Amino acid sequence: MRFALLFSLSTFASLASGNLLLADQFTFSTLDFPGSLSTSPISINSAGEIVGQYEQMHGFVYLNGVYTTLDFPGANSTALTGINDHGQIVGFTNGSIGPSFLLSDGIYSLIAFPGAQRTIALGISNSGQVVGQYYGSADGFVDSNGVFTTINFPGAFATQPMGINDAGQIVGQYSSNNSFFIPQAFLLSGGTFVKIDSPGNMFASAMGINDFGQIVGWYDDGVGMHGFLLSSGVFSTIDVPGAFGTAASGINDLGQIVGGYSDASGFHGFLATPVPEPRSLPAVAACLIALFTMARRRKSPARQK
Numbered sequence: 001m002r003f004a005l006l007f008s009l010s011t012f013a014s015l016a017s018g019n020l021l022l023a024d025q026f027t028f029s030t031l032d033f034p035g036s037l038s039t040s041p042i043s044i045n046s047a048g049e050i051v052g053q054y055e056q057m058h059g060f061v062y063l064n065g066v067y068t069t070l071d072f073p074g075a076n077s078t079a080l081t082g083i084n085d086h087g088q089i090v091g092f093t094n095g096s097i098g099p100s101f102l103l104s105d106g107i108y109s110l111i112a113f114p115g116a117q118r119t120i121a122l123g124i125s126n127s128g129q130v131v132g133q134y135y136g137s138a139d140g141f142v143d144s145n146g147v148f149t150t151i152n153f154p155g156a157f158a159t160q161p162m163g164i165n166d167a168g169q170i171v172g173q174y175s176s177n178n179s180f181f182i183p184q185a186f187l188l189s190g191g192t193f194v195k196i197d198s199p200g201n202m203f204a205s206a207m208g209i210n211d212f213g214q215i216v217g218w219y220d221d222g223v224g225m226h227g228f229l230l231s232s233g234v235f236s237t238i239d240v241p242g243a244f245g246t247a248a249s250g251i252n253d254l255g256q257i258v259g260g261y262s263d264a265s266g267f268h269g270f271l272a273t274p275v276p277e278p279r280s281l282p283a284v285a286a287c288l289i290a291l292f293t294m295a296r297r298r299k300s301p302a303r304q305k
Helices: 002-017 278-299
Strands: 026-031 039-044 050-054 058-063 066-069 078-083 089-093 100-104 107-111 118-124 130-135 138-144 147-151 158-164 170-175 184-189 192-196 203-209 215-220 225-231 234-238 245-251 257-263 266-274
Touching: 050 266, 089 118, 089 130, 100 118, 138 170, 184 215, 215 257, 225 257
Parallel strands: 039 078, 039 245, 039 266, 058 078, 078 118, 118 158, 138 158, 158 203, 184 203, 203 245, 225 245
Antiparallel strands: 026 266, 039 050, 039 257, 050 058, 050 078, 058 066, 078 089, 089 100, 100 107, 118 130, 130 138, 130 158, 138 147, 158 170, 170 184, 170 203, 184 192, 203 215, 215 225, 215 245, 225 234, 245 257, 257 266
16 A cells, blocks of 8 residues: 555656646746846756856856855856756866866866867766867867767767766757857767757757756747757747847756846846646646545545454
8 A cells, every 4th residue: 555655646746747848837037146247057956056157257156045156266267067966066267278177075176188278168967977178179078087088060060068967968069160150959869969950940059958858058040049948859949038038058857947148137147947837737636636535545444444
């Protein structure tokens, strides 16, 4: 009986949450670093910790309404680009000349692709794998405990991985010419590259992926910039209400999404939180009724004789 009850509770949780997210099922809240004219959240973990950059100069960590500046020691500028569920953070510094780093348990470690002129760390998984780009060439990389592997979209001039999940799936952008002004989004899964098509198929970048394979990013359809969510094969647009342009950059396993938007007052960050899906309510109600009935039967005097 206990097993059956636990199974029913598990089924209830699965039906209540589901794996399909749609972009119109979110509530939005603005993230502005106090006193800053520009705030860019980039990554979020399952504890709700958010990292990013403000004023294009300083890294920050946000949790439960509290913003904390976090700059690499001695750096002129710091961008925090990824955080995993263990609180490990990756980022890069000083524009085009500074190092990339991993911050783990308060200790900074440098990340440098062997022989590269410049390494930019852009994402980290819960297992500690880091993705990014290195120069000398314009290829991407994955760093697995200090072992570096080059990533290059077939036929591309440049490849820039942006995010990685625990299954080793990687998302990012690539360019077929000598400029990232015409990026296209990609997914690398099981050794196979897949181009992610967007409305208008003009410019696009995949920025983050969670452990359910849900992908977020941005695209430009020739009219403006929009965020996107790709969930269970369904592509949907994310536009912050009233914004001139929106870009999504990170998603955690709870389906929370972070990114940035612009409006008449400047550049802001946002946090998008999923709301319960209306069409799942009948299934949730059925589970609740079943659990209630099972509990009643357990207490029935006839069953206790």
